[in-house]
Amino acid sequence: MDRKxxxxxxxxxxxxxxxxxxxxxxVIRDRKTTAAAGPAGPSTVxxxxxxxxxxxxxxxxxxxxxxxxxxLSNGTVTIQVFPNGQLGSEPETIEQLQRGAVAIVKTSAAAxxxxxxxxxxxxxxxxxxxxxxxxxxxxxxxxxxxxAAGESAGMHGLxxxxxxxxxFYTVSRPILTPADVKERKIRVLPSxxxxxxxxxxxxxxxxIPWGELYTALQQSMVDGAENNPPSFLSSRHYEVARHYSxxxxxxxxxxxxxxxxxxxxxxPQARAWINQATAESVEFQxxxxxxKTAEALETVERAGVKIYRPDxxxxxxxxxxxxxxxxxxxxxxxxxxxRKVK
Numbered sequence: 263m264d265r266k267x268x269x270x271x272x273x274x275x276x277x278x279x280x281x282x283x284x285x286x287x288x289v290i291r292d293r294k295t296t297a298a299a300g301p302a303g304p305s306t307v308x309x310x311x312x313x314x315x316x317x318x319x320x321x322x323x324x325x326x327x328x329x330x331x332x333x334l335s336n337g338t339v340t341i342q343v344f345p346n347g348q349l350g351s352e353p354e355t356i357e358q359l360q361r362g363a364v365a366i367v368k369t370s371a372a373a374x375x376x377x378x379x380x381x382x383x384x385x386x387x388x389x390x391x392x393x394x395x396x397x398x399x400x401x402x403x404x405x406x407x408x409x410a411a412g413e414s415a416g417m418h419g420l421x422x423x424x425x426x427x428x429x430f431y432t433v434s435r436p437i438l439t440p441a442d443v444k445e446r447k448i449r450v451l452p453s454x455x456x457x458x459x460x461x462x463x464x465x466x467x468x469x470i471p472w473g474e475l476y477t478a479l480q481q482s483m484v485d486g487a488e489n490n491p492p493s494f495l496s497s498r499h500y501e502v503a504r505h506y507s508x509x510x511x512x513x514x515x516x517x518x519x520x521x522x523x524x525x526x527x528x529x530p531q532a533r534a535w536i537n538q539a540t541a542e543s544v545e546f547q548x549x550x551x552x553x554k555t556a557e558a559l560e561t562v563e564r565a566g567v568k569i570y571r572p573d574x575x576x577x578x579x580x581x582x583x584x585x586x587x588x589x590x591x592x593x594x595x596x597x598x599x600x601r602k603v604k
Contacts, residue, residue, distance in 0.1 A: 306339045306532065308365035308524070311349040311358070313472050317496040319554040320423055320516060321345050323547035324368060330539035339532050341366065347473045353452055360416040362523040370425065371517050372453035378412045383596040384514045385455025386588070387581040388574075390600070396513055397548075399603045404596070409517070418520040420540050424551040426490030427510035431567075433479055433486060436505035438572045440464070440580035449475055449487035451514075459511065462584045463577075472497075479503050491558035492551070500562040507570040509577050 310328065314321050321343070328341035349355050349364060352373035358364040360377075374381040383389070390396040399405050400422045409419030430437040430448070437443055444464035450456040452469050460467035468484050478484050479502045486503060488511070494500055518540065525533065563569055588594035 305337075306528070308339070308341050309349070310341050310343045310366035310368070311355040311364050312343075312345055312368035313347040313352055313355075314368075314493070315346050315496055318345075319492050319550045320368065320425070320547065322550060323423060323543045324518075326546055327539045327543035330542055331535055334535040334539060335532065339535060347471070351452075351471050351473075356417070356519070359519060359521045362521050365521050365524045366420070366518065368423070368516055368518050370451055370453075371422075371514050372451040372456055374412065374517060374519075375453050375455060377415050377417065378408075380408055380411050380592065380596060381517075382453070382455045383408075383593050383600065385453055385459065385512060386585060386593070386597055387459055387511045388578050389597060390513050395603065399600050400515060402603060404599055404603065408596075412519060413522055416522045418522045418525040420518040420520050420536070421544050423516040423518060423544065423547050425514060425516040426492065426551065426555055427508075427513045428488045428490055429506065429508045429510050430488045431486055431494055431499065431503040431506045433482065433503050434505075436568065436570050437486070437507045437509070438570055439576050446485040447483075449478065449484045456512075458584060458587075459581065462581055475499065476502065490555070491562070492554045495558040495562055500565055500567045504567050505570070506562065506567050507572055509572050509574055511577055511581065 310324060312321065312324065324343050328343055331339050331341050350358065352367070352369040353376065355364055355367045356369060356373065356377055359367045371381045371384045375385070390399065405422065409422065412419055430443070432446075435442065437446075440463050443460065445466070447466040447468045448460045449470045450460055450467045457467035457469070470478050470484065475484075475487060476497060476499060479487065479499060486505075487499065489497075489499075491506075494503075494506065500506070520536075528536075559569060585594075585597070588597065
C-alpha cells in the first residue's frame with residue numbers, strides 16, 4: 263500500500279471512530295436527561311410552574327413536595343419549581359401543561375374554569391359554612407370528582423391546597439358594605455364567576471395578571487383587589503392598598519395538576535413517589551396556611567394597614583341574586599351537593 267492510500271485509510275478510520283464516539287456520548291446524555299415532556303431514562307426532571315413568589319406559603323409547600331420526591335426516589339425524579347410566573351400566567355401554564363411542555367402547575371381553581379367548567383362552582387360566594395365543611399367537601403367524593411374532571415382535557419389532578427378566603431383591599435375608601443363596591447374598579451381573577459360577583463355588587467371587574475397588580479394599584483388603574491391575607495402580604499400590595507376588609511366572600515382552593523401526557527409516561531413507582539410526596543405536602547400546607555394567615559394579618563396591621571370586619575350578612579344578601587342565576591344548572595346542582603355535605 264502506498265503512502266497516499268495509507269493516509270486515506272488512516273483518516274477514514276479516525277473519522278469513523280470519532281463519529282462512533284459522538285454517537286455513544288449522545289446516547290448516554292439522552293438517557294441521563296429529560297425534557298419537561300416526560301421521562302427518558304433513569305433520571306426524570308419535571309417542571310412545576312406557578313405565579314406566586316418565594317415568600318408565599320404555597321410556594322413553601324411545593325418546595326417541600328419537590329424535596330420529598332427527590333428523597334423518596336433517591337434523586338431519580340427531580341421537580342424543578344419555577345415561581346413568580348416565570349413560565350407564564352396561570353392560563354398560559356395550563357395550556358403548556360396540556361401540551362406536555364410543563365409537567366406540573368399550581369393554579370387557582372378559578373383559572374381552571376375555562377378548561378374544567380365544573381370548577382366554576384368554587385367561585386360562588388359564601389359556599390362553605392366553615393373550615394370543616396370546606397375540607398370535608400374537598401376530601402370527599404365530590405371534591406375528588408372535580409379534581410378528576412380535567413383528565414379528558416389532559417390534566418391529571420393531584421391535590422387541593424388551602425388558599426383561604428378572599429376579601430377586599432382598597433387604595434382609598436374601605437369596603438364596609440356592598441354599596442361601597444359600586445362604580446369601583448376591582449381587579450379579579452381570570453374567571454367569569456369572579457367577574458360576575460363584582461358586577462353583582464355594582465363594581466367594575468377588571469382582570470389584571472397577578473404580577474402586574476402592584477403597579478396597577480399604585481397608578482390607580484384599579485381602586486382595589488381581593489385576595490387572602492398571605493397573598494396580600496407576600497405581594498406587598500399592602501404598601502399601596504391600606505384598607506383591608508375581611509368580608510371573606512369566596513373560598514377558592516388552589517389546585518395542583520399534572521400533565522396527563524407526562525403522567526401516563528411515568529412508571530408506577532414514580533407515580534407512587536409523587537402521590538406520597540403530594541399527600542405529605544397537603545398536610546404540611548394546611549398547617550402552614552393557618553400560621554401564615556395569622557402572621558400576615560398581624561404584619562400588615564403593624565405596617566399601618568387598617569383591617570375591618572364588616573357585617574358579612576350584608577354581602578350574603580347582596581350576592582344572593584348571583585346564586586339564583588345558577589338554579590337548575592350544572593353549577594347550581596353542584597352547589598346544592600356541596601351544601602348537603604356535613
